[in-house]
Amino acid sequence: MRRPFLGLATLALLALSLAGCSGLGEALRPSVNLQVLIASGRIAERFNRESLRKVVESEVADFTTANPEVTVHVRYVPEDDLLATMRKRSAMGAGPDLIIARVPLALVMSQERLSQPSGLGASDLAPLRLRHLEEFRRGAGYDALPFLLQPNLACFHRRALARPPATLAELLRQAEEGRRIGLSLVLDQVSWTGTGFGAQDPLLRLFDTPPDAPAGRSLRPEDRPRVLRWLRWLYRANINPNVRFSDTNEDLAEQLMKRELDWISCNSAVIPILRQALGRDLGLALLPGDSEGQPARAVGRLQTISFGRDSAPAQREAAERFALFLLNDYSQNKVMTRTVGNLPVNQNVIVPVKRSEVLAAIQRSEPQAIVPSFHRAVGVRLQRQPLSRLIKQNVYGEASPEEVLLQIEALARQRGVSPARGTAPARVQPTTLTE
């Protein structure tokens, strides 16, 4: 029995000697170690990752200054790996205390019970006047808390385009005149083009309807021609040599930075990097809408805060304090002004639209954004890969719009993750999709 004890004693000695190291000593002095896991964009979305990293690093530094007894350990994982990481860690009781991720992932975590509802109640959060908060409510608590909003808008070269296109027809006309236009092949990033044809809402409704809903998952007869018209428009757009489709928004942003494109649809998260490359030449505008001048509505991104299920009471308490810190007036204001591209969810924070053109442009696009919550615009994002494959087939003429339409419906009928349980089947109306 002597040797096992010797081994344990060695381990203890090692831990103590590690604690003796200056850096670790500093790290160990606080009584609470808080583990924060951040799903910092998809693997290909490095601009988004960098943007979110800057936000979080700055916030953590401020929080630990104000709370020296808490050490925050931040880990970043690509969105594609988040669920696998959470499953592995939670199985061992080693899950993070706080997770920052976009809505669809937060929903899956909540449904798989990888995260726990927030212990912060309405009374704790009321002073912050958080936008979209009620859409995450479960009983007295919340499945997740909204953190940052990143709407989609149009990014363009001022020198190449004196006036950005206001309608889809104008967009194609500008392409015919020689302007180089970039569009995404990812469904949730290109679905805004369906606004003008009335195709977007039926598609969102199609994927957000629970699989066991009486109507099932299929398009209404009056919606099918709208979706078909939109699919045909996408195919015709690609015939124009000046319209380029790309797999990722990152590709589009890079081509705009290299001045290989003049106009792209972009997410506000890439604005900092675009500004760095283009300076004052970067123009921002609303996405072009229908012929009547109604702007397009794109599915925006909402970063959320979820809480882990494995935390010790002290860690949970620290996690909630950190969440409140991330959402307070100071942090939200700082996030908005220091890393341009993020809109606060805290309504106490006033967006300085007169001082910053960029923030003004983002602020203008925000009312048009379809903000995903646990009850809407989730299905489309969860099925983004197969849907994007179908869009590609349509755009490159490998399948006719009619065939693609049938396959989209077939895809919707496959059982997937449905909106949050315990809620009525989503009735996605245009009015509910806009803020």
Add this chain to the structure above:
Amino acid sequence: MDSLLSLLAGWLGLLSRGSVLLQLLVVSVALLLYRSALLRLRLPRSSWRRLALLVAPIVALELVALLLGRFGRPSGLIGLVSTLLQIWGALTALRLALRRVQPPAAVEAYWQRAVLPLYLVLALVVLVDRIEGLQPVGSIPLLRMFGQSFTLGGLVLLVLLPYFLVVLSELPVFLAGGAMERLAGMGAGNRKAFELLLRYAVIGVGLLWLANQLGLNSTAVAAIAGGLSVGLGFGIKEVFSNFVSGLWLLFEGSVRPGDVLVYEGDPCQVRKLGLRAATLWRDSDNAELLVPNQTFFTATTTTYSGTDSLRCARVVIGAAYRHDPDDVVRVILETVRAQPRVLAEPEPYAFVWNFADSAIDYVVFYWIHDPMSNATIAGEVRRALWHAFRDHGIEIPRPQRVVQQLPPPPPI
């Protein structure tokens, strides 16, 4: 470095969680009980009974994991340890089985050098992957050199990969050599040369891959190469020369492991062609000679296994002048042909070698298959010739000298 310390501190933070502590307690108790049982029963290290005892902690851990799962408590750590123990058991069973068909010393050596370290590394990797994920841990920056940032993953690869490349390549290369021997009808020498070259290739490609993974930039590589060239010019010229000579000899095929060649007058077998020197085995005194590769590259080498391994040996024997040379030659040839280790084809031949002082010397040439056995076969031939000469009444004369006394000189 701060990131690494922060990571370790974060892991220590997990110890504040009841569920983690409970799992650690269960695992520790199971392993301690298993260990104390081993000490009490005093089972030998390599025994099936010891392996059978391993089932107890595995079953116990699985049951506790099941129980915790029922209550919705995390049990992944227990499951992980149980899985690692099961893999350990499977490896041990394989080791015990191999000891029956392979030399136990060789199995144990491979176990100690390769399997055990690899198992420990894999266990650690799996644990880190479960707790934190390999990618984030591996990408923790540790230090900067040559304007290049080295990550924890890169440093671990830098330390472990060369070791495992050298150690782990041994068995697959040996198996590949065996396969080539059977499929392509390779000789033993060619097989060993093939194995050595394949091993160098595997290690070389592995090191290149490592350099690529570490992201060594071309400027740094050029600086290292520049330094090496100066070093080669002064200090390690001989080492490098021997290394290149060894590679060249292998490519050329002039000296390969298994070859028999004459070194300092004795036939020796090439046991190993190493990075710096070749190891030769001398049969006559069972000595191993370490000969720098350069020697074979610059000096004339006599080999008996270049195009074939046959050796033409000879024995010289004397017979008295009174015997008819034709009869003696016939007896010699009959005797030599009857020797089991003398090849019938090419046929032995004998002739009068010399009219010596005391006898007529005859020489017989014969062929043998194993050049290393020349001395013992020659001894057998001489012994047989002695018996044959005795049976045929042929005298092997001792040195004779006729002393003739001259008549006394006439008186002056």
